[in-house]
Structures are given as C-alpha cells and as structure tokens.
Amino acid sequence: MNAIPQAEAAKRPMIELRKVNKWFGDFHVLRDIDLTVHAGQKLVVCGPSGSGKSTMIRCINRLEEHQEGDIVVDGVELTNDLRNIEQIRREVGMVFQQFNLFPHLTVLENLTLAPIWVRKVPRKEAEESAMYFLERVRIPEQAAKYPGQLSGGQQQRVAIARSLCMKPKVMLFDEPTSALDPEMIKEVLDVMVELANEGMTMICVTHEMGFARTVADSILFMDKGEIVEQGPPSTFFANPSTERLKLFLSQILGH
Amino acid sequence: MTPMASAPAPGHPAGATSPRPPPGGPGGGPLDWARRNLFGSWASTAITLVMAYLLLRGLWGFFSWAVLEAVWTVPANANGQPDTRTCRELKGTGACWALIVEKHRFIFFGTYPYEEHWRPLLCIFLFVALYAASCMRRFWNRNLALVWIVGLSVIAWLMWGGFLGLPYVENERWGGLVITLVLATFGIAFAFPVAIALALGRRSRLPAISTFCVTYIELIRGVPLISVLFMASVMFPLFLPEGMTFDKLLRAQAGIVLFTAAYLAEVIRGGLQALPRGQYEAADALGLSWRLKTLLVVLPQALRLVIPPMVNSFIGLFKDTSLVVIIGIFDLLNAAKTAIVEPAWQGFGVEAYVFVSIIYFVFCFAMSRYSEGLESELNQHRRR
Numbered sequence: 001m002n003a004i005p006q007a008e009a010a011k012r013p014m015i016e017l018r019k020v021n022k023w024f025g026d027f028h029v030l031r032d033i034d035l036t037v038h039a040g041q042k043l044v045v046c047g048p049s050g051s052g053k054s055t056m057i058r059c060i061n062r063l064e065e066h067q068e069g070d071i072v073v074d075g076v077e078l079t080n081d082l083r084n085i086e087q088i089r090r091e092v093g094m095v096f097q098q099f100n101l102f103p104h105l106t107v108l109e110n111l112t113l114a115p116i117w118v119r120k121v122p123r124k125e126a127e128e129s130a131m132y133f134l135e136r137v138r139i140p141e142q143a144a145k146y147p148g149q150l151s152g153g154q155q156q157r158v159a160i161a162r163s164l165c166m167k168p169k170v171m172l173f174d175e176p177t178s179a180l181d182p183e184m185i186k187e188v189l190d191v192m193v194e195l196a197n198e199g200m201t202m203i204c205v206t207h208e209m210g211f212a213r214t215v216a217d218s219i220l221f222m223d224k225g226e227i228v229e230q231g232p233p234s235t236f237f238a239n240p241s242t243e244r245l246k247l248f249l250s251q252i253l254g255h
Numbered sequence: 256m257t258p259m260a261s262a263p264a265p266g267h268p269a270g271a272t273s274p275r276p277p278p279g280g281p282g283g284g285p286l287d288w289a290r291r292n293l294f295g296s297w298a299s300t301a302i303t304l305v306m307a308y309l310l311l312r313g314l315w316g317f318f319s320w321a322v323l324e325a326v327w328t329v330p331a332n333a334n335g336q337p338d339t340r341t342c343r344e345l346k347g348t349g350a351c352w353a354l355i356v357e358k359h360r361f362i363f364f365g366t367y368p369y370e371e372h373w374r375p376l377l378c379i380f381l382f383v384a385l386y387a388a389s390c391m392r393r394f395w396n397r398n399l400a401l402v403w404i405v406g407l408s409v410i411a412w413l414m415w416g417g418f419l420g421l422p423y424v425e426n427e428r429w430g431g432l433v434i435t436l437v438l439a440t441f442g443i444a445f446a447f448p449v450a451i452a453l454a455l456g457r458r459s460r461l462p463a464i465s466t467f468c469v470t471y472i473e474l475i476r477g478v479p480l481i482s483v484l485f486m487a488s489v490m491f492p493l494f495l496p497e498g499m500t501f502d503k504l505l506r507a508q509a510g511i512v513l514f515t516a517a518y519l520a521e522v523i524r525g526g527l528q529a530l531p532r533g534q535y536e537a538a539d540a541l542g543l544s545w546r547l548k549t550l551l552v553v554l555p556q557a558l559r560l561v562i563p564p565m566v567n568s569f570i571g572l573f574k575d576t577s578l579v580v581i582i583g584i585f586d587l588l589n590a591a592k593t594a595i596v597e598p599a600w601q602g603f604g605v606e607a608y609v610f611v612s613i614i615y616f617v618f619c620f621a622m623s624r625y626s627e628g629l630e631s632e633l634n635q636h637r638r639r
Binding site for chain 2: 118
C-alpha cells in the first residue's frame with residue numbers, strides 16, 4: 001500500500017500529505033491520508049462517490065480545511081496563515097466539475113483576471129499569454145465571448161486555460177468531465193493528455209479509466225475516507241489486491 | 256359527397272390537409288387584431304363597448320377638468336392678494352392652475368430669498384445634468400467622480416453662497432424640489448456603499464463584525480423612518496456637548512442614509528447569496544485575496560442580480576424624503592402643502608398634489624426606465 005514508484009522516488013516531492021484527518025461534523029471524511037506526489041507525477045484518484053476523493057484534493061489548496069495532520073505543497077506548509085494559503089493557491093491550479101467560469105467576464109477577461117491582479121502581470125503581456133493558452137486548448141476564436149455562449153466542453157477547456165495562465169506548478173482536476181455530455185468528454189481529455197505529456201504535475205479525480213491507463217503514473221483508490229490501494233496502472237487494473245478495489249473495478253469496467 | 260372527400264386519404268401529404276390559420280391570422284393589421292380580441296363574440300363586444308365608454312368618459316372628464324374648464328390666472332384684488340373667486344365659482348369642475356402659476360416658485364424653492372431663486376433653479380438643472388451624464392455609458396470613467404465632486408461643490412456654493420459675490424443663505428431657508436433632490440442624491444450616494452459594507456459584514460466570519468451588522472440592520476429596520484428622523488432631530492442633540500450643534504438638514508440626511516442603508520444591505524445580501532459557491536471557490540483557487548475576490552468577482556455579479564430591488568429601494572427613498580416634514584424641513588411635497596395653507600388658496604389641494612405628483616413621477620419613472628436599460632445592458636452575458 002502507498003508504494004511510491006521507485007523511479008520517481010529520487011525526485012523532489014511536490015505535494016505531501018501526512019496523517020491527514022478531516023471530519024464534517026461527526027462524519028469522518030478523511031482517515032489518516034498519507035500521500036506523496038513528486039514533481040512531474042500524474043496521479044489519478046478514483047473511488048465510489050462519498051469516498052473523500054474530492055475532499056482530499058480540495059484540502060490541498062485549502063478550499064477545505066483539514067483538522068489533523070500536515071499538508072506541504074512545494075515546501076510550504078498549509079497553516080491558517082492567510083499568506084501561506086494565498087501563496088499555495090497561486091502555485092496550484094484547479095479545474096472544477098462545474099467549470100466555475102466567471103459569467104460576467106469574457107473568456108479573455110476570465111483568463112487575465114488573476115494574472116493581472118494577483119501576479120501583477122502587465123495587461124498586454126497577460127492577454128498575450130491568455131491567447132497562447134487559448135490556442136493550446138484550441139479555442140482562440142472564442143476569446144471575446146462570454147462563458148454562457150460556449151458549450152460545456154469549451155467552457156471546461158477555458159477553465160483549464162484559466163488555471164494555466166497562472167503558470168501553476170501543480171494542476172488539480174476535480175472530476176473535470178463528469179458534468180459534460182459524452183461527445184464533449186474527449187476534447188477535454190485530449191487537452192489534459194497533452195498537458196500530462198508536457199510534464200505537468202497533476203492530480204486528477206476522475207472515473208475515466210481510459211485516461212487513467214494512458215496518462216497516470218500511479219492510480220489511487222479511495223473508499224470510506226481512506227486510501228485503500230495505490231499502484232501503477234499495470235498492476236492496479238490487472239492485479240487488484242483488495243476485495244474493495246476488485247468490486248469497484250468490476251462495477252465501473254463491468255459493462 | 257363521398258366519405259373520401261372529407262377525410263384525408265392515408266399517405267396523403269400532411270401539409271396539404273393540415274389546418275392552416277386563416278389568412279391574415281396573428282400579425283394581421285390592427286383592425287384584424289381588434290376584430291379577433293375585442294369583438295370576437297357578443298359578450299366580448301359588449302364588454303369592449305362598456306369599457307371604452309368608461310375609459311373615454313374618465314379621460315374626457317380629466318381633460319375637461321385639467322384643460323377646458325381650467326383657470327390659468329386670477330386677478331389681484333385691492334390688497335394685492337390673489338382674487339380666487341373665479342376658481343371657487345367653478346366648484347371643482349375645472350382645475351385652478353392659477354395656484355401653480357402663482358405658487359410654483361414656492362413649491363420649487365421653498366422660502367429661499369425671492370430675488371435669489373435663480374440659484375436653486377440652476378442647482379436643479381445641475382442635478383439633472385449630473386444624473387444624465389452618469390446614465391451615459393461613455394462617461395463611465397474616473398473623470399465622472401471628479402465631475403460629481405465639482406458639480407456638488409458648485410451646487411453647495413450656489414445654495415449657501417457666502418463668497419464669490421453670492422449672499423449667504425442659511426439652509427433653514429432652503430426648500431422645495433432642491434431639498435428633495437439634495438436628500439435623495441446624497442441619500443443614494445452614501446447609503447449604497449454603507450449598504451455594501453453592511454451586507455458583506457453580515458456574512459463576515461468574524462463574530463464581532465457580523466453581530467454588529469445584524470444588530471444594526473435589525474434595529475434600524477424595526478423602527479419607522481419617521482422615528483429615525485425624529486431621533487436624529489430631537490434626541491441626538493441632547494447627547495452632544497453643550498453648544499455643539501449639527502445642522503438640521505445634515506441630521507435629516509444622516510437619518511435617511513442610515514435608514515436606507517439597512518434596507519439596501521438586505522437587498523444586496525440577497526444578491527450575494529444568489530451567487531453559486533463555485534464562484535467563490537474558483538476565485539479562491541486562483542489565489543485572489545478576499546478584497547480582490549469581492550471587488551472583481553462577487554460584487555459585480557451580485558449587484559447586477561439585484562438591480563430591480565435596488566432601484567425599488569432608491570425610488571422608495573426618493574419619495575420617503577417627504578417625511579422630513581416631521582422635523583420641519585420643506586421638501587417638494589411639504590412646500591406644496593404649505594402653499595395651499597393661505598386662505599385665498601385653501602381648498603385647491605388637488606391641483607397642488609397633482610402637480611407635485613407629476614414631478615415625483617417624472618423622476619421615479621426616469622429611474623425605473625434607466626434601470627431597465629442598465630439591466631439588459633449589464634446582463635448581456637446571460638443571453639446566448
């Protein structure tokens with residue numbers, strides 16, 4: 001359990017969770033989570049709904065607060081210190097299930113908002129960089145539109161570009177394709193695969209097992225708030241060692 | 256006639272037999288529209304005729320009262336007082352607009368010195384010009400704030416005077432429409448930021464701030480504006496050290512601002528709550544500080560959502576300024592009321608009230624139309 005691939009072990013840890021515990025009221029949502037993600041690693045997190053996957057990655061940029069244990073991101077420990085939190089959030093991009101674009105701003109304004117105001121990049125430079133990332137996600141022609149005028153797949157690609165504009169060191173994906181119509185899933189996954197191939201450190205909560213197989217260095221299975229099993233895709237799918245994972249895999253791969 | 260002729264044969268093209276609307280259906284001329292909707296049946300025709308009769312009679316009655324039978328001027332009697340006998344002889348069948356002709360200056364300017372009336376008149380025009388400029392999108396830049404500061408300074412100078420050749424006029428003598436515009440303009444301008452602060456404060460995580468905001472809002476909303484004004488005017492000075500006084504108008508203004516802010520705060524909070532949580536999370540995840548998140552993401556969206564109820568509050572405020580009568584300030588309505596106290600003009604209340612109603616209506620209707628335009632312009636992003 002929790003085996004870190006040997007090839008990665010020499011690399012610097014980007015994200016470390018040590019004995020992280022979290023409760024929602026009486027509900028113990030994260031139990032003794034230990035996790036290390038190295039620079040350049042692609043980690044896919046799966047598990048049944050309510051298993052704490054989203055909560056875990058939302059703890060990494062403090063959208064949720066953990067109650068016990070340590071979380072260290074790129075050498076900075078997450079504490080209640082607001083400056084630490086903002087510093088970490090600048091380095092960690094996040095893509096949400098519901099896109100969460102700002103509907104009152106155009107696509108271009110969505111992309112330049114944080115670079116201009118948080119990173120203090122000059123407007124012209126921010127716009128150039130925004131156009132570069134829009135081209136990367138293949139929708140530069142939509143720059144002047146409002147998010148409401150785009151399809152779900154396009155919105156999610158804008159959301160990915162928006163995160164990338166902050167030049168993050170890590171990208172967190174929280175079920176990025178779960179709210180999409182089936183025919184739009186591929187266009188989003190393609191962008192994510194490209195990003196992975198360029199060496200971005202990624203943690204991705206998803207049920208897209210095809211994506212996990214092709215992209216992930218490591219897959220992690222969570223159930224009832226704990227990490228049950230973790231391993232490279234080859235062993236993860238072929239030789240699941242726990243009953244719980246076998247059951248889960250049979251459910252999602254069974255048809 | 257064979258059965259085949261009445262029923263369409265199977266396989267017959269559907270378009271050829273499907274019932275079509277009669278030619279000149281929806282979208283025909285106004286005559287067609289009237290025939291369909293007003294004279295469609297005997298009952299509908301009867302109702303149309305009765306309604307048309309009542310409507311025309313009402314309109315005719317008003318027209319005849321307001322124009323045909325109206326008296327526009329009255330002669331002066333031996334004492335130089337207006338002689339309103341011609342008006343009284345009408346016994347209400349015609350309007351006595353002579354009242355307005357005679358008293359319009361008092362209604363507009365209150366007890367402001369007669370020979371200085373051009374000053375408040377200019378102020379009214381200045382106010383209207385400032386409103387108009389603020390409504391135009393192409394003037395929305397930093398200079399607009401400067402224009403307002405200059406405009407309001409000029410208004411203050413015109414109203415008070417006291418230097419640059421204008422004689423001083425203490426604000427006890429201000430009155431009429433100018434007072435209404437002053438109270439409403441400053442009321443809106445100051446209540447708005449206070450309300451935003453209160454709404455944000457009420458949602459604060461710091462218990463001291465949220466408790467203060469909740470207490471303030473509930474306390475102020477729980478009492479009538481009249482009692483707030485009364486307290487500001489009568490009780491507040493009692494707490495001040497001897498000899499220290501605040502201007503009465505200023506106290507009334509503060510009362511109105513504090514009162515409106517409490518209502519407006521709840522309206523704005525409604526907008527804040529309507530924002531999906533994902534918007535806050537996305538802003539957080541991008542590393543925006545609380546200040547940036549609030550200014551760039553939360554407020555722009557929340558305020559757009561609540562334009563209609565906000566304008567509701569502003570229109571309410573505009574008309575509520577007339578309650579300052581309780582502390583003896585002569586705004587538009589009270590000036591009109593005072594104008595008909597004079598024995599010669601007693602009994603002509605309808606004319607006075609119709610006149611000020613029209614003035615109130617013009618301002619409120621303008622606000623409402625403008626907000627409609629603003630709403631559709633700012634919510635363009637909602638359209639697909």
